[in-house]
Amino acid sequence: SKRWILMTTAQTPTNIAVIKYWGKRDENLILPINDSISVTLDPEHLCTTTTVAVSPSFDRDRMWLNKKEISLSSDRYQRCLREIRSRANDFEDEKKGIKITKKDWENLHVHIDSYNNFPTAAGLASSAAGFACFVFSLARLMNVKEDLGKLSAIARQGSGSACRSLYGGFVKWNMGKNDDGSDSVAVQLADEKHWDDLVIIIAVVSSRQKETSSTTGMRETVETSKLIQHRAKDNRRLVSELHLIFLILILARVQSFRIIGCVEKWNSAEGSPQAAYTFDAGPNAVLIARNRKVAALLLQRLLFHFPPHPDTDLDSYVIGDKSILK
Numbered sequence: 001s002k003r004w005i006l007m008t009t010a011q012t013p014t015n016i017a018v019i020k021y022w023g024k025r026d027e028n029l030i031l032p033i034n035d036s037i038s039v040t041l042d043p044e045h046l047c048t049t050t051t052v053a054v055s056p057s058f059d060r061d062r063m064w065l066n067k068k069e070i071s072l073s074s075d076r077y078q079r080c081l082r083e084i085r086s087r088a089n090d091f092e093d094e095k096k097g098i099k100i101t102k103k104d105w106e107n108l109h110v111h112i113d114s115y116n117n118f119p120t121a122a123g124l125a126s127s128a129a130g131f132a133c134f135v136f137s138l139a140r141l142m143n144v145k146e147d148l149g150k151l152s153a154i155a156r157q158g159s160g161s162a163c164r165s166l167y168g169g170f171v172k173w174n175m176g177k178n179d180d181g182s183d184s185v186a187v188q189l190a191d192e193k194h195w196d197d198l199v200i201i202i203a204v205v206s207s208r209q210k211e212t213s214s215t216t217g218m219r220e221t222v223e224t225s226k227l228i229q230h231r232a233k234d235n236r237r238l239v240s241e242l243h244l245i246f247l248i249l250i251l252a253r254v255q256s257f258r259i260i261g262c263v264e265k266w267n268s269a270e271g272s273p274q275a276a277y278t279f280d281a282g283p284n285a286v287l288i289a290r291n292r293k294v295a296a297l298l299l300q301r302l303l304f305h306f307p308p309h310p311d312t313d314l315d316s317y318v319i320g321d322k323s324i325l326k
């Protein structure tokens with residue numbers, strides 16, 4: 001009968017890179033020109049929740065993002081869907097009388113309902129959480145038996161940074177050497193219990209959609225930046241510093257610079273680094289505090305200098321701990 005519907009829900013947090021991925025050696029497969037390392041946040045403040053459903057009554061694949069229907073026609077979605085579908089396995093629920101064979105999955109359509117509990121495409125790595133959740137939830141629905149490493153290589157083809165969101169804690173994305181991307185996968189360096197009082201504060205300078213997509217930004221910097229050649233060399237220290245230089249120049253705003261100034265002034269007054277800052281493809285400052293006490297003091301300071309007031313451009317603060325998939 002056409003009356004059944006099978007569904008599953010997954011939740012995936014976003015991640016913040018401390019050594020950034022910036023620049024692709026293959027734009028289709030999304031293969032990077034350097035390794036990157038990130039921290040996965042707890043899902044409470046910055047995560048995607050995705051419900052996927054399958055039913056013989058669905059006549060085509062459809063997706064809703066934050067309650068609005070969006071097109072699944074882009075290569076990124078199609079690639080992930082194809083990769084997951086091709087690995088689908090038999091499923092049977094005797095009680096409900098549902099039986100889906102490997103072959104059936106090829107003709108069954110899915111409905112995907114995704115929701116971000118934070119601003120989408122504002123440089124808060126929404127695509128990281130989004131594509132990780134897209135791949136993870138579909139894999140679960142279709143009874144895919146691949147390990148997280150393999151799933152990370154699929155999520156990578158949706159959005160590069162998404163491959164790192166499949167693990168909690170501290171995660172490395174190996175750039176890999178193969179042309180087919182099979183070794184360009186994420187690995188967990190340390191789980192979420194490691195450095196468990198690390199606190200990440202995100203100062204939302206603007207929740208508007210970013211003007212430059214990371215793909216365009218990467219393409220332009222790879223073509224025009226002299227620094228990018230140095231990034232491609234395996235010099236980690238240089239890698240993270242150079243990144244800050246060019247990203248901030250392109251994407252930051254006055255408020256972003258003021259927040260940097262505030263953190264730097266405080267660090268030098270303390271005599272040792274208490275907090276670090278980083279930016280992704282947008283003006284929102286990501287502040288990393290070494291422990292909860294430092295985080296509380298930092299927040300007090302930020303609220304003093306940048307009170308949440310209509311005159312300031314600062315939308316809000318989001319605080320996250322590291323965490324894992326739920």
Ligand code: PMV
Nearest residue numbers: 017020021160161214280281
């Ligand atoms: O995954 P994308 O295409 O959204 O690229 C994101 C790149 C940065 O967030 C700026 C850096 C990173 O490593 O996450």
